[in-house]
Amino acid sequence: xxxxxxxxxxxxxxxxxxxPLLCTLLMLPFTALMAQNAGYTAPRTADGVxxxxxxxxxxxxTPLSRPAEFGNKLALSREEAMQLExxxxxxxxxxxxxxxxxxxxxxxxxxxxxxxxxxxxxDDGTRVAMYNGEFxxxxxxxxxxxxxxxxxxxxxxxxxxxxxxxxxxxxxDGPEARPLxxxxxxxFSSSSGPPMLPILYNNHYQxxxxxxYVMILVEMVHDARIIxxxxxxxxxxxxxxxxxxxxxxxxxxxxxxxxxxxxxQRFRNSSEQFKVVExxxxxxxxxxxxxxxIDDPDTFTQTWSAEIPMNLTDDRLYEYACHEGxxxxxxxxxxxxxxxxx
Numbered sequence: 001x002x003x004x005x006x007x008x009x010x011x012x013x014x015x016x017x018x019x020p021l022l023c024t025l026l027m028l029p030f031t032a033l034m035a036q037n038a039g040y041t042a043p044r045t046a047d048g049v050x051x052x053x054x055x056x057x058x059x060x061x062t063p064l065s066r067p068a069e070f071g072n073k074l075a076l077s078r079e080e081a082m083q084l085e086x087x088x089x090x091x092x093x094x095x096x097x098x099x100x101x102x103x104x105x106x107x108x109x110x111x112x113x114x115x116x117x118x119x120x121x122x123d124d125g126t127r128v129a130m131y132n133g134e135f136x137x138x139x140x141x142x143x144x145x146x147x148x149x150x151x152x153x154x155x156x157x158x159x160x161x162x163x164x165x166x167x168x169x170x171x172x173d174g175p176e177a178r179p180l181x182x183x184x185x186x187x188f189s190s191s192s193g194p195p196m197l198p199i200l201y202n203n204h205y206q207x208x209x210x211x212x213y214v215m216i217l218v219e220m221v222h223d224a225r226i227i228x229x230x231x232x233x234x235x236x237x238x239x240x241x242x243x244x245x246x247x248x249x250x251x252x253x254x255x256x257x258x259x260x261x262x263x264x265q266r267f268r269n270s271s272e273q274f275k276v277v278e279x280x281x282x283x284x285x286x287x288x289x290x291x292x293x294i295d296d297p298d299t300f301t302q303t304w305s306a307e308i309p310m311n312l313t314d315d316r317l318y319e320y321a322c323h324e325g326x327x328x329x330x331x332x333x334x335x336x337x338x339x340x341x342x
Contacts, residue, residue, distance in 0.1 A: 040282075043282075047211045050252045052207050052254060052288060053208055053209055054312050055204060055206050055312065055313050055314070055315060055317060056204070056205050056207065056288055056310040056311065056312060056313065057205070058197075058198040058203045058205070058308050059123055059198055060125040060129040060198055060309070061085065061088050061124070061128060062129035062137070063139070064140060065138055065147050065148060066137050066147065070146070071145070073137055074134070074138065075137070076135040077135070085126060095119040096120075121201060123200075123201040123202070124201060124203065125203075131289065136307070138306075139198075139308050140305070141307050142293075142303075142304055142305040143304060148304060149301045149304050150301050151269070151300065152299060152300065152301055154298060155298065159269050162269075172335075172336035175329060178329060178332075180264065181221065184326050186221065186241055186265060187218055188200075191218060191219075191220040192221070193225075193292075194225075194242065194258045195267070195276055195292040195294065196292075197308075199220070201220075204219035204315060205219065212230070213226060213227065213228060214256075215227070221320050222319075222320055223241075227245040228245070229247050229249075230247075233259075233260070238260065239261060240262060241261075241262050242258070243260055244258060244259060245257070253280065254279070254281075256278040256279075256280070257276075258275065267294075269299060270296050271298035272298075273297060273299075274296040274299065275295045276294060277292065278291070279292070287309060287311055288310040288311075289309060291307045292306055292308075293305040
């Protein structure tokens with residue numbers, strides 16, 4: 001099978017991650033890899049609900065949208081998955097070689113991501129996502145082609161108008177024009193969500209439960225989602241960061257419905273009608289199944305869903321001191337003022 005460049009570049013970057021432990025995969029019986037934990041019973045908290053607590057990571061080399069070579073094929077064979085993982089390992093080994101100290105400086109307008117980050121800093125996984133015993137070609141499972149649905153005509157007009165508005169003010173006129181993550185207000189690329197998407201690094205989530213609440217602490221930046229259980233929605237005038245999340249239990253699955261997002265928080269140009277339904281199910285002692293469905297008829301031509309495996313880890317979660325080290329924001333604004341003066 002030919003491995004396309006889409007599997008060598010994950011989420012628009014040129015650098016991939018560490019060597020996968022392929023030897024471990026080879027030692028596992030195929031039947032064990034494919035087995036589903038249909039009879040698994042999740043442990044319980046003190047108040048009797050499924051225990052989802054722990055440190056989880058969602059890093060994976062499987063992209064959100066499916067590479068064209070796989071068409072409508074969601075499930076990969078073990079051999080296909082291993083070949084993809086090996087391609088990442090080979091690429092990572094190449095990128096881990098020492099940098100040339102005599103290389104030319106980056107050129108304005110042609111700066112590669114590798115000019116600011118090298119392979120050491122990334123942690124977006126070495127394995128193909130395995131969900132319910134299947135190796136997956138994409139995280140998106142619906143629609144069947146594994147692609148994000150098209151924008152509606154109304155969304156296209158809204159996006160064009162917003163782009164023109166931003167252009168009229170200038171991208172560097174002030175901090176308000178800069179992205180939320182650059183201002184340390186919210187995680188990069190919907191890491192905190194919802195939906196919670198795996199990104200370049202910092203894909204750890206710490207889940208803590210107490211009666212009536214679930215808290216998800218996000219490694220990237222400093223976000224902490226507070227999810228209320230069996231509670232009413234906030235008044236319409238409340239539009240918090242990460243939306244208003246209310247959950248209920250369906251058997252052993254925690255179902256979280258989130259709406260009423262802050263107007264400044266837009267997921268892929270979403271509208272005020274944007275709603276996310278997430279489902280958290282503990283599939284084994286070491287795996288948490290995470291599924292989300294996007295419903296925004298003002299933006300997408302249909303609803304769409306993705307499934308992401310989250311694996312238990314004993315890694316520690318370190319503070320992301322975003323503001324304390326946020327020198328880029330004053331730097332770019334100072335550069336814009338200097339450019340204006342000249």
